[in-house]
Amino acid sequence: MTELRIEGLTKSYGPPAPPVLDGLDLTVPGGALAAVLGPSGCGKTTLLRIIAGFLHADAGSVTVGERVMTGPGVHLPPERRRIGIVPQEGALFPHLSVARNVAFGLTGLDRTTRRRRAEEMLELVGLTGYGERMPHELSGGQQQRIALARALAPRPALVLLDEPFNALDSALRAGVRADVRAALRLSGATAVLVTHDQQEALSTADLVAVVRDGRVAQCDTPQQVYRRPADPWIAGFVGDAVxxxxxxxxxxxxxxxxxxxxxxxxxxxxxxxxxxxxxxxxxxxxxxxxxxxxxxxxxxxxxxxxxxxxxxxxxxxxxxxxxxxxxxxxxxxxxxxxxxxxxxxxxxxxxx
Known part of the structure; x- marks a missing residue:
């Protein structure tokens, strides 16, 4: 299990706009799922892209385990970070079978090992026997679980989930969230879920980090954030408040x-x-x-x-x-x- 540590992260897209991230700090213990929750424009997506290596930070550091991914004079490219990503709507390769989608990131392995690992991941997400199907033959919820299997297949140090349940209807969302959460627990992966859905954050995560104006305003267990919010704004944002x-x-x-x-x-x-x-x-x-x-x-x-x-x-x-x-x-x-x-x-x- 690998801890994620973010310290003093700053990112601006240039004046006159204020910084999108303004000295953000966040620690996610190894094996935990942290939900980053906040209103539109608070810096959630920017944070995710910097962790993944798609954006350069202006200042601050991102450390996964003992490896500095982003820091003064350091910027590892995305392909060297060992970070799995589950994007919105799955984003599966339409011309590849389910098994080949799952095995896509397994480079440097022989064909038998790749096939065996893909089968393990399909079993993990509850889709054993779906390897020969094509993405268009799957439901939206199944596509999201395949996207998770693909992200977990290379045994990443960290998994990032970018609002992965948005495209699902309400009847499917809760079930797929539970399936994804169970698969992450079984894999032991450390994960960060970016969402604007308060119910999703509270019901899915081990930790909820509420982001406001480019900083973490409060980070605690879902129960503590709901029952003991740090200020009235957080109280009104995380659930209904009187x-x-x-x-x-x-x-x-x-x-x-x-x-x-x-x-x-x-x-x-x-x-x-x-x-x-x-x-x-x-x-x-x-x-x-x-x-x-x-x-x-x-x-x-x-x-x-x-x-x-x-x-x-x-x-x-x-x-x-x-x-x-x-x-x-x-x-x-x-x-x-x-x-x-x-x-x-x-x-x-x-x-x-």
């Missing part, structure tokens, strides 16, 4: 328009700001509909969006300028225009 003005009361609680809420004890809460004020983060699933009894926090339902497995209910809360969204499972008992109560479950995160 952000409320709050005043820290001491004793690990904060006063909000939804009542007094306990604060997470592992959060860096700055209660020394003016009046101890800040912004509290809750997730929609932490809010619960209750009977609109006197003394309870109440509001008026303005919208109900039903998704099958759950529903998102928007409530204009009394005394709060902006409405809040809450997620509820099962049948929705309220309709727009009705009064409801709201109760908070669990702890909140306070950002100063």
């Amino acid at each position: 952000l409320l003005p709050a005043t820290a009361l001491g004793g690990g609680t904060a006063d909000t328009a939804l009542g007094t809420i306990p604060l997470a004890t592992d959060t860096d809460t700055d209660t020394d700001t003016v009046n101890g004020t800040g912004t509290v983060l809750l997730r929609p699933e932490q809010l619960e509909l209750t009977e609109p009894t006197s003394g309870a926090v109440g509001g008026t339902v303005t919208e109900v969006r039903f998704y099958g497995h759950d529903a998102m209910v928007t409530v204009a809360v009394d005394g709060l300028a902006d409405p809040v969204d809450l997620r509820t499972a099962g049948p929705v008992a309220v309709q727009p225009g009705e009064r409801t109560g709201i109760r908070v479950r669990g702890e909140a995160v306070l950002h100063s």
Whole structure:
């Protein structure tokens, strides 16, 4: 297993545009899958192309294991980096069979060894027996798994996945993601997945690196990034967020328009700001509909969006300028225009 270390990576396409990457740091432990997540234009694709060797960095370094790929006075060409790439839409060679596609990068080996390795990779991705088919005879999901097999066949030090599930319909996407993740785990490969899909990053990766303005704003496990985002922007970008003005009361609680809420004890809460004020983060699933009894926090339902497995209910809360969204499972008992109560479950995160 090979660790990926990126330090101080900088890349600009020239003035007057600001740098696309601005001193980016990222470490991916050996054997882990890291998802690089961020909005369009944040530098995700540029980062991937520099790691692969397709672009020169202006400054900084990329090290895979003990080999410096990019650094001061160093730029290994792509063919010498031992990095496998899974592009968007598979990009298989249409004139080659599946087996020959998988074996394409196996140079310097005899024909028998190449065939055996291709068969091993097809078994790894669950497509044993597909070697003689042509790419046009495969579904989109099968093509992506063949692309992964081709990337893994030469035993690369690192695998890069460039938004590989974008072209798949929603019914296929989750299954192919799971298959790809399982194959990567079995191979022991270190991998970097570039995506703009928050659900994909959270459900697939061991680590999620949120990139903003050319730097990693937060890198942690999916659960920590979702439950303990480093700032309100990350909270709103990684999933749905309920952000409320709050005043820290001491004793690990904060006063909000939804009542007094306990604060997470592992959060860096700055209660020394003016009046101890800040912004509290809750997730929609932490809010619960209750009977609109006197003394309870109440509001008026303005919208109900039903998704099958759950529903998102928007409530204009009394005394709060902006409405809040809450997620509820099962049948929705309220309709727009009705009064409801709201109760908070669990702890909140306070950002100063």
